Amino acid sequence: MQLKFYKMMTPAWLKRGKSNVRFSSEVEWNDVELYVPADTRFNESIFQVSLVKKDELNREKPYTVKIVAGMEFRPGESYAGGAALGRLDERLTAIEQRLAAPPVRPRDPMCIMIAGKQRAHGIEIRDPSGYRTRGPYRGVEGVPGARGLFDTRYQPMGDPDTEFRDGVLAPTINSDRWPQVFRMEISGQPSDDPEAQSWGAISSDVDGGHATSFTYSAAIDPSSGLRFTVFRGERNEFYRINYFEVSVYQ
Amino acid sequence: MALIYQQLMTPTWLASSAKPGSNVTFDNQGNTLVVNNTGAGVRKNLFTVKVHDAMRSESVTTEDGKTTPVLDYFKKKQALTFAIEIAFDQHYGLGSAARGAPMHPVHVMLWDYRSGSTAIGFRIDGDVQNYAKKQGPYSGISAQISGDSFAGYTYFDPGPERVVASTMFPQVFRMLLKTGESAECWGSCSSAIDSGHIHAVSYGTAFNFQNQLVALALYSDELTSSDTYRVSYIDLSIYKED
Numbered sequence: 001m002q003l004k005f006y007k008m009m010t011p012a013w014l015k016r017g018k019s020n021v022r023f024s025s026e027v028e029w030n031d032v033e034l035y036v037p038a039d040t041r042f043n044e045s046i047f048q049v050s051l052v053k054k055d056e057l058n059r060e061k062p063y064t065v066k067i068v069a070g071m072e073f074r075p076g077e078s079y080a081g082g083a084a085l086g087r088l089d090e091r092l093t094a095i096e097q098r099l100a101a102p103p104v105r106p107r108d109p110m111c112i113m114i115a116g117k118q119r120a121h122g123i124e125i126r127d128p129s130g131y132r133t134r135g136p137y138r139g140v141e142g143v144p145g146a147r148g149l150f151d152t153r154y155q156p157m158g159d160p161d162t163e164f165r166d167g168v169l170a171p172t173i174n175s176d177r178w179p180q181v182f183r184m185e186i187s188g189q190p191s192d193d194p195e196a197q198s199w200g201a202i203s204s205d206v207d208g209g210h211a212t213s214f215t216y217s218a219a220i221d222p223s224s225g226l227r228f229t230v231f232r233g234e235r236n237e238f239y240r241i242n243y244f245e246v247s248v249y250q
Numbered sequence: 251m252a253l254i255y256q257q258l259m260t261p262t263w264l265a266s267s268a269k270p271g272s273n274v275t276f277d278n279q280g281n282t283l284v285v286n287n288t289g290a291g292v293r294k295n296l297f298t299v300k301v302h303d304a305m306r307s308e309s310v311t312t313e314d315g316k317t318t319p320v321l322d323y324f325k326k327k328q329a330l331t332f333a334i335e336i337a338f339d340q341h342y343g344l345g346s347a348a349r350g351a352p353m354h355p356v357h358v359m360l361w362d363y364r365s366g367s368t369a370i371g372f373r374i375d376g377d378v379q380n381y382a383k384k385q386g387p388y389s390g391i392s393a394q395i396s397g398d399s400f401a402g403y404t405y406f407d408p409g410p411e412r413v414v415a416s417t418m419f420p421q422v423f424r425m426l427l428k429t430g431e432s433a434e435c436w437g438s439c440s441s442a443i444d445s446g447h448i449h450a451v452s453y454g455t456a457f458n459f460q461n462q463l464v465a466l467a468l469y470s471d472e473l474t475s476s477d478t479y480r481v482s483y484i485d486l487s488i489y490k491e492d
Contacts, residue, residue, distance in 0.1 A: 008489070010428060010434070012434050013434070072412070181446050242438055243450065
């Protein structure tokens with residue numbers, strides 16, 4: 001196994017936006033963070049970066065992509081409770097309020113993914129307010145389009161981090177702190193091996209350390225090139241991205 | 251090949267390859283390198299790893315079969331990322347006074363080994379009483395190396411809104427330092443404190459390698475002239491940006 005690609009994607013590097021970086025969403029910048037504000041669309045593409053070009057990876061061999069995401073957190077902002085599920089005018093008012101007062105807390109899911117030509121494998125990082133009931137993250141796959149992510153499939157589907165202990169419903173996470181650093185591994189197998197399965201995992205230091213792993217249903221052909229791509233999960237995101245560190249091995 | 255150099259610096263590797271500063275002694279316990287600063291002074295060199303010596307015989311084989319000495323990447327302002335993981339086996343309240351005392355701040359610095367050059371890095375604080383005051387265990391620092399000390403330093407603090415609640419020393423720190431002109435020179439430090447905590451810094455200064463010299467060093471605090479630091483390991487990886 002060899003390291004085929006490595007890049008520390010800082011805000012400055014992403015902002016300079018060479019030919020292999022493409023933004024499709026409005027974002028804001030400063031020297032240490034890329035700030036993704038709220039928007040009106042679900043599963044919208046935020047940006048994508050070409051990692052390896054066509055034919056740089058062998059389609060017969062497994063590959064692994066490692067991603068470390070650094071996303072800082074500034075406590076202090078309270079939630080506009082229930083607004084995400086309220087009437088349309090309530091939701092719009094909540095969005096306007098958040099835009100008027102710059103928010104300091106991440107919210108709503110975000111999908112960090114590796115995309116081939118027709119398929120994307122990745123991880124959905126979830127809203128901290130639901131960590132105790134739904135867990136901090138889960139696997140996601142789908143069809144990457146120019147505008148967004150389609151035909152999404154999540155794994156696990158339900159509430160993966162809630163289980164029964166001695167007959168009592170108990171969360172396996174007892175923290176709703178945003179862990180700030182997320183480590184992801186996504187491995188792909190040769191697409192024509194029927195036994196092979198593509199696999200992913202994500203871990204962080206939340207609650208003293210927490211990992212989730214999952215499999216993907218359909219393979220990516222790495223010889224068609226791989227892209228690193230970030231999508232919104234829902235539309236009320238506020239994220240401060242310090243960096244993405246991405247390595248590709250084959 | 252994007253990875254041009256990798257070295258896991260164990261206590262035994264450090265004891266034989268790192269150079270202690272004046273009034274600093276090493277006690278290699280095998281699992282830990284105990285660095286005794288017996289009065290080196292404030293902002294003084296604790297030890298230096300001359301990475302250029304360690305990588306002198308190393309080379310990189312690229313995809314086209316060409317072999318390049320690793321030091322060749324340190325002479326043309328090549329864009330590089332340094333990933334540095336450092337672990338301190340610092341114990342509190344366990345037995346001896348030396349082990350029970352909190353670790354005073356230590357500076358982890360990277361520069362081109364020449365006196366007068368700019369160094370970048372982070373200050374790591376082991377005195378947990380300071381965490382709430384300083385918004386966490388680490389701040390960025392840029393400074394000019396001057397002999398066995400540094401001067402003209404600037405600290406980059408996380409800012410008052412970055413509250414840290416925990417008072418547990420997180421022991422393992424991961425730094426990413428990126429070379430380049432002032433717009434690109436950038437660093438981050440993270441640890442597991444408070445379920446995960448990151449501090450990112452834009453140093454606002456040009457930082458490049460041109461003379462095939464590269465050094466990694468620890469410096470003492472600006473207030474305290476003696477302390478004991480227990481280093482478990484330093485893991486250094488250097489990546490070439492394509």
